Amino acid sequence: MSIFHHPVIQRFRWLLFGSRAHRGLTMNAALYALLIAIGFVYLQPLLFMFVTSIKSPDDLLNPMVQWVPTEFYLGNYIKGLRVLNYSNTLMASAAMSIVPSMLQVIVASVVGYGLARYRFRGKPLIFILLLATFLIPPQNTVIPQMLTYRNLGLLGNPLALILPAVMGQGYKSAIFILIFYQSYISFPKVLEESARLDGASDMRVFLTLAVPSALPAYIVSFIFSIVWYWNETFLTVIFLEGGVTTLPMQLSKFTQAYENLYPPGTVNIFDRLNEAVKMSGTFLNILPLLVMYFILQKWFVESVEMTGITGE
Amino acid sequence: MTGYSPRREISLRTREALHGYGFILIWVVGFLLFTLLPLIETFRYSFNQVTVTTASINLNFVEWANYTRALFTDPNFIELLIGYTIETLVSVPIVLIFAMIIAMFLNLKFKFKGLFRVIFFLPIVITSGPVIKELTAQGAAAAPGISTIPAVIEFLEQLPRALRSPVEYLLTSFILILWFSGVQILIYLASLQKVDRSIYEAAAIDGASSWATFWKIILPSLSTATVVNAIYTIVSLSHFSENKVIRYIYDRTYDVQGGIGYASAMAFIYFGVMIILLTIVYLFLQQWARRGTR
Known part of the structure; x- marks a missing residue:
């Protein structure tokens, strides 16, 4: 027996390099090193944003200060809050993402249920059209909509965003319809039939049996929809401009808004717009979503398992 | 099961189909109103010179002029x-x-x-758009530390234009791509x-x-x-x-x-x-x- 096969050495080799059954220490170390490295690269823009946003004007000019500011300077945030008109735009953003999301999810679930549970002609066509609504870029449909809204006097009115959502044509509606299709198709037929024998109507079966069974799909769709509506700026700018100002809309005209509040000619050099203020504005913009993400992270990271999407 | 007559079988099927259409009706209407009609309308615009006044939208047919332009x-x-x-x-x-x-x-x-x-x-x-825009403007989205190395910049200048823009894009927006x-x-x-x-x-x-x-x-x-x-x-x-x-x-x-x-x-x-x-x-x-x- 060679020394390499001595039981103690063997044990040691397993510990270090692992066996078929478990990873060894080196493999584990390599795994964590790689994950931490990728994670750092991945989060670097966020870290950069946060670090820059708490830099004082002195730190910004100091080439020695890169990743560790000399003080925790909140001045940028005070300006950022003012420039973004935070309490108003925050409320607007919340309303403009929660309301359309709720309606869009309800409608998507009804449509998804119809597609999953009923046999009728033309279903393949509906799926093709669904895919089409997912593919067609917004700028191919937005101008006539905008002109129609203008004629109806709905530009700048929240209804301009809500109406398409109510009709299943909201932002990324097709994805939500497919999510509900997937979760309702696995809903056991037996339950439905036994309820029908008891005389339950279609609507009753849907509301009392199907909806509760697909609750995770509702929650996942709802929070993804909120996130996507919140971050959407192309449609919101066109439909809501002049009426409602959401946080991302205000952020996209940050420079202009800043110079209105702090005219460049009149303020001293420390109050000029600098990247620290811009980064604090950007951070304030994503902060609500970050908070939501950390509270509801289970629903994000396990969303696919929870909704039973199989990847088809 | 044998209790059903063929006629009844058919009517059951039809009923099921009708109920199914009932569930998807709102989507079909929405598709016509908010996707198909605007799409056709945009397509029509693309062959016209469109002038919008406060009262009306005037179309002036220009054939393929917009496309050739x-x-x-x-x-x-x-x-x-x-x-x-x-x-x-x-x-x-x-x-x-x-x-x-x-x-x-x-x-x-x-x-x-x-x-x-x-x-x-x-x-x-x-x-989201504005967030990404701000981050790119600050150079925070670049592959960390690579795009600022002088040797890399010099290397990029040597590359032919066709090859240079994808490489440059890769370096300056690497993290965004990952995002x-x-x-x-x-x-x-x-x-x-x-x-x-x-x-x-x-x-x-x-x-x-x-x-x-x-x-x-x-x-x-x-x-x-x-x-x-x-x-x-x-x-x-x-x-x-x-x-x-x-x-x-x-x-x-x-x-x-x-x-x-x-x-x-x-x-x-x-x-x-x-x-x-x-x-x-x-x-x-x-x-x-x-x-x-x-």
Whole structure:
């Protein structure tokens, strides 16, 4: 027996390099090193944003200060809050993402249920059209909509965003319809039939049996929809401009808004717009979503398992 | 079961169909009103000079003038379109490979997995147009530390233009490309979790190395997810509001000269290019999947 096969050495080799059954220490170390490295690269823009946003004007000019500011300077945030008109735009953003999301999810679930549970002609066509609504870029449909809204006097009115959502044509509606299709198709037929024998109507079966069974799909769709509506700026700018100002809309005209509040000619050099203020504005913009993400992270990271999407 | 007469059977079927239509009716109406009609209308605009006054919208038929202007006269549009094509073709493989690697990591068992999952799905909630714009403007999105090395800058200057722009794009927006992989990681992870664990065990007992297991078992089982992810990636990159082509079309919409008609023509050309890209990538992946299973 060679020394390499001595039981103690063997044990040691397993510990270090692992066996078929478990990873060894080196493999584990390599795994964590790689994950931490990728994670750092991945989060670097966020870290950069946060670090820059708490830099004082002195730190910004100091080439020695890169990743560790000399003080925790909140001045940028005070300006950022003012420039973004935070309490108003925050409320607007919340309303403009929660309301359309709720309606869009309800409608998507009804449509998804119809597609999953009923046999009728033309279903393949509906799926093709669904895919089409997912593919067609917004700028191919937005101008006539905008002109129609203008004629109806709905530009700048929240209804301009809500109406398409109510009709299943909201932002990324097709994805939500497919999510509900997937979760309702696995809903056991037996339950439905036994309820029908008891005389339950279609609507009753849907509301009392199907909806509760697909609750995770509702929650996942709802929070993804909120996130996507919140971050959407192309449609919101066109439909809501002049009426409602959401946080991302205000952020996209940050420079202009800043110079209105702090005219460049009149303020001293420390109050000029600098990247620290811009980064604090950007951070304030994503902060609500970050908070939501950390509270509801289970629903994000396990969303696919929870909704039973199989990847088809 | 034999109690039903054929007539009743048919009426049951019809009833089921009618109820089904009832459930999807609102969507069909919405599709006509908010997708099909505006799409046709935009298509009509693209052949017209559109002038909008406070009272009415006037159309003046100009045949293909808007299209020829976009394709042959306007130097910016074609350049942006080429840039978009290159950027998409560079980004898609990076997103797919990165998402696949991360999904395979997250499919392993290890401590603090929850923490890493939270990190890798974080970009789902923060990729909005204005945020990305600010981050790119500050250079925070570049591959860390690489694009500022003098040697790299010098190397880039040596490259021919055709090769230089994709490489430059890669260096300056590397992390952003990665940030577009959140949903894709989710989809890959779901596919990986569907693979029966016993297949891995059987492969291990047969003496397959993990390298062979990856190419022979994992990759083929991910082929559907790869197609879905590729389509999702192309669509989300193409619809992204900071996409330069979209910005350009949007800005032209409010021009006095051409305006809506010209923007509509460009929107359709852009949509066409996007469909071509989707088709190319789709056919390529199909080919690859077929070879993989053989």
